[in-house]
Amino acid sequence: MTLEIIQLVVSGAFLISGVFFVLAGAVGVLRLPDFYTRMHAAGMTDTLGAEFIIFGLMVQAGFTQTSLKLFLIAFLLFLTSPTASHAVADAAHHAGLKPLLGKFRAPNPAEVKANKVEKH
Amino acid sequence: MNPHVILRVVAKMLIPLIALFAFYVQFHGDFGPGGGFQAGVIFASSIILYALIFGMAAAKKAMPPSWVRIGMSLGVLLYGGTGVATWLLGGNFLDYTRFAPESTHAAGQHWGIFSVELGVLCTVACAMLAIFYAFGSRVQDLSDEDW
Numbered sequence: 001m002t003l004e005i006i007q008l009v010v011s012g013a014f015l016i017s018g019v020f021f022v023l024a025g026a027v028g029v030l031r032l033p034d035f036y037t038r039m040h041a042a043g044m045t046d047t048l049g050a051e052f053i054i055f056g057l058m059v060q061a062g063f064t065q066t067s068l069k070l071f072l073i074a075f076l077l078f079l080t081s082p083t084a085s086h087a088v089a090d091a092a093h094h095a096g097l098k099p100l101l102g103k104f105r106a107p108n109p110a111e112v113k114a115n116k117v118e119k120h
Numbered sequence: 121m122n123p124h125v126i127l128r129v130v131a132k133m134l135i136p137l138i139a140l141f142a143f144y145v146q147f148h149g150d151f152g153p154g155g156g157f158q159a160g161v162i163f164a165s166s167i168i169l170y171a172l173i174f175g176m177a178a179a180k181k182a183m184p185p186s187w188v189r190i191g192m193s194l195g196v197l198l199y200g201g202t203g204v205a206t207w208l209l210g211g212n213f214l215d216y217t218r219f220a221p222e223s224t225h226a227a228g229q230h231w232g233i234f235s236v237e238l239g240v241l242c243t244v245a246c247a248m249l250a251i252f253y254a255f256g257s258r259v260q261d262l263s264d265e266d267w
């Protein structure tokens with residue numbers, strides 16, 4: 001009986017924090033100013049939000065085959081979604097899209113490439 | 121350093137898992153969602169991912185186009201051959217019960233569907249790869265400086 005209550009509370013906590021991250025990601029995608037910051041918010045949704053929700057479901061399923069399958073899905077998401085975010089952001093950086101910045105100016109990829117050529 | 125190092129490391133971990141998952145879908149098709157077609161597509165996608173990340177030449181080395189051509193026809197042969205085998209055992213075309221007529225738990229159906237699905241897996245995976253090779257070979261590989 002107490003074990004079931006603990007299971008329920010732990011899985012509920014995981015699910016609620018997962019929903020929080022998904023909501024934060026959704027707000028971020030809508031409200032943040034430029035591509036990179038939006039990418040950051042969307043990546044957060046995929047990794048942390050989905051991961052927490054799956055862990056909550058795993059706790060609810062207990063030590064069963066379903067739980068193992070959920071763990072494999074979580075592992076796959078943990079590998080793929082940051083990689084996908086990285087690939088998209090890297091492609092945008094290579095294409096020369098500049099991030100929207102305040103005081104600090106990041107080096108322009110085109111200039112960095114030109115400087116490297118000069119040094120050699 | 122290679123600009124795609126993260127993609128390559130992750131793909132190296134994922135490609136065997138994707139291929140393994142294809143066989144899970146294939147052999148679990150009797151009990152859950154899955155079957156030859158889906159398994160074939162998943163297996164082909166693992167090799168397509170390899171080609172996208174490591175280049176067409178490497179993929180063609182791993183899975184030569186000549187194998188792909190043989191695989192496409194081998195699957196059809198396996199499917200049709202199962203039907204012909206049931207003919208030779210005295211039944212109709214694809215009459216699976218002829219494989220084990222005395223079985224009380226439909227073992228003949230099980231073996232018949234197993235070999236037919238194996239044929240579907242072979243043909244679908246190879247056909248997907250053949251389409252990918254045909255389209256992918258038409259343009260030169262983009263070098264990293266071009267994009």
